[in-house]
C-alpha cells in the first residue's frame with residue numbers, strides 16, 4: 001500500500017476584549033488582560049488546527065460543521081470541535097496519521113513563551129502526537145494588531161491508500 005501524503009493549512013483570528021479568558025491550545029493563560037470575542041470559547045489555535053486538518057483532506061472547514069450563526073455553535077468547546085473534526089475525516093478517509101504540526105501565534109500581549117510547553121503538551125495530547133512533533137512559535141504584531149489574536153497552522157499527515 002502506498003502512503004497518501006497531505007499537507008493541511010489553517011488560520012484563525014479573533015478580536016480581543018476585556019473580561020474574556022484567553023484560551024490557546026486548550027490552555028487558559030493566567031492573568032491575561034483580554035480574551036477573544038467569539039461565539040465559541042474562541043480558542044484560535046484549535047480552530048486553526050481544525051481547519052488545517054480539514055483542508056489537508058479537502059473536507060471544507062469548521063464553519064461547515066459548526067455554522068457561526070447556528071445556536072448549537074454557541075459556547076462551543078474547541079476540544080470537542082477538534083474531536084469532531086478527527087471523527088469526520090476518519091469517517092470519509094479511514095485511519096490517518098498526523099506526523100507533525102507547526103503553529104504560529106501572533107499576539108502582542110501577554111507574553112506566551114512561559115506557556116509554550118503546557119500548550120505543546122495539551123495540543124499533542126488532543127492530536128495523539130508526541131510533544132516533540134508539535135512546534136509552536138509566538139510573535140508580536142509589532143503593534144499592528146494589538147487587539148487581535150491570529151494563528152497560522154500547518155500539519156503534515158498521511159493515510160494508507
Ligand code: C5P
Pocket residue numbers: 106107108109110111112113114138139140141142
Ligand atoms: O514579535 P517579536 O519578534 O518581537 O517577538 C519576540 C519573541 O517574543 C518571540 O520570538 C517569542 O519568543 C516572544 N513572544 C512571546 N509572547 C508573545 C509574543 C512574542 O513570548 N505574545
Ligand code: MG
Pocket residue numbers: 140142
Ligand atoms: Mg519581530
